[in-house]
Amino acid sequence: MELIDSHAHVYGEEYAADFPQVLERAREAGVTTMVAVGADLESSRQALELAEAHPHIYCTVGIHPHDAEGATEESYQAIREMALSSSKVVAIGEIGLDFYRDRSPRPAQEEVFRRFIRLARELSLPLVIHDRDAHDRIMAILREEKAQEVGGVLHCFSGDLAMAQECIEMGFVISIPGTVTYPSNEALRDVVRGVKVEHLLVETDCPYLTPVPHRGKRNEPAFVRLTAERVAELKGLSLEDIGRITSLNTRTIFRIPQPEEHSTIAYMIRNSLYLNITNRCSNRCTFCPKFDDFIVKGHELKLSHEPVFAEVIAAIDTKSDFSEVVFCGYGEPLARLDLVKEVAAELKRRGLKVRVNTDGQANLLHGRNILPELAGLVDVISVSLNAADPDTYQRLCNTPFGADGFRGVCDFLREAGKHIPKVVASAVTVPDLDVEKVKSLAEELGVEFREREYAEVG
Template sequence: MSNYQHALLVDSHAHLDGKQFADDLDETIDRATSYGISNILTIGCDIESSKRSISIAEKYEQIFAAVGVHPHDAKEINTESLKILGSMLRHPKVVALGEIGLDFYRDRSPRDIQRSAFRKQIQLAKEMGKPIIIHDRDAHEEVIQILREENSSEVGGVLHCFSGDLRMARQCLDLGFYLSFTGTITYPKNEEIRDIIKAIPIERILVETDCPYLSPQKFRGKRNEPAYVRYTAEKIAEIKKLSIDNVAQITSRNCHDLFGFGHMDL
């Protein structure tokens, strides 16, 4: 029996298909359950990782998958890969298209190719009726512009690991999107992101790990994992002056409203 049965959380963004979990995935998932994590959404970054994410979701009842091509791999997007993604999106455990977006920090794909891949995948999501999971790094204005121009509000979605300012946060909320936060909100110098959390309604917030990356302060420099989403939720509870139970219930409800899964103890 979980020690956290009254405050079940969802890790809304994990990368369980990576080599970092190859040797202990079962144990990692068991640990998440013992920390009161009811569900995990594992996210594809290219066609192959999307396939692996579906396989993991098929194996574990509490895990769901998202499929998509990350801006780093935007060159993968063509007629054939879009057809493959469309087929994957019909899988009963695939709940979203992502992660997709723009990354002008690393610029691993030319920016015009990133923009095109982003737009084409939003169009596919609309065609398939699936929400989108957005990666945005140093591309805030263009991400908002493309979301508007492609009428992405028709399907909605989430800005994962939100890194914009309060103005951008409000623009995202106006578009009907959720904002998701990681363990980085526990870093001492991240006061600006904590101020954003304070200013926006919790009814539009999701919690995530982005594991194996972005461990909370307590585990900084070590592998992140779904169990640690609890530390992000606890920080949000502190910022919002709510109980951890409140944060767990509301963020899980938010996840259910967006993706169609999540513990519903309300």
């Protein structure tokens, strides 16, 4: 498992006595990478020195709004030179506004904030933004200074869901600190529930904002695991899912090199093991995200080749503690019917539950009724129905089978129950789709129905 602490003030006297032990505890907690965040000239230099000394630490440089009043031309130039001096500098920040403590006059805070946004745009670096009781001004300045050109992070997010969505639309991500574990902070938990996990980071902001159950003690990077656990609970995902996804998000926004990618054949989401055996699909659904990228819940699913039986079994054997095996990658699994049958037979020999997610056009694709061939091998089949009539289906799914495509899916659903114990029809909640009509059709076809959230994959 990988976790990244995306915002840590892990320098200075707070850690002078036991820094090696802090790093070791972080490693034991799964924290493979951290971002040391500068808040003034001195701490920016310390963060840079730390990043240069440790391959798994990156840094940011900037001036916090508390220190805005003392910013000078020399300060800006020093931050600029630090940003240019090393590839380990991945952002400009911590910058922003703090209208709660007002330790610098608000006009000075705004001027410094604007200057650093312009610097970030000049250097093509993302921003790390502090916002305390200044949500409206933060958003106004981000728009006025065209901050969407570089994007960045709203760290220790304290706004509401509407603000979070506005930030995301501007190319920013939302970073969740240990305060999400505080019993009284239901507002932040509402934001976590309402924001897609692909737009979330996790952080400690150490030595501050220590999560429960260590509240009142010094915070440190290892404790980001506690934040990730709470986010996982709120999102209905596993800790491993959150670690993988938020680490990918952090590396992407800060342009930190990704680990070497390999073709993903078997991958875990929650407690299910998914098998990615082809990227081929006859349909070209308008809502399919693979036309933007091949990443699902932090897994890269673009295959370098279609795996054979031995490769699939070897990939399965690297995993453990799953409740079912699902044929569902970024392609139509039943396009490789023979492989599905061969692998499913081995899985049933092992006593495992097998599910197939399909577009329901396998009979059209193979020119015969293939469902009897799945009897005894597949426990559940989930079919993407997605429409209640042929025209809507063609508009959304771009099937190569024309009107026969929609009829074929309906016929497949009717027939499936004769051979497979559980049959489910699903529909993606595409805007303007009458989901109730699709549900009614599924009931007429004698199968269960499940809504799938639009733009939410996995």
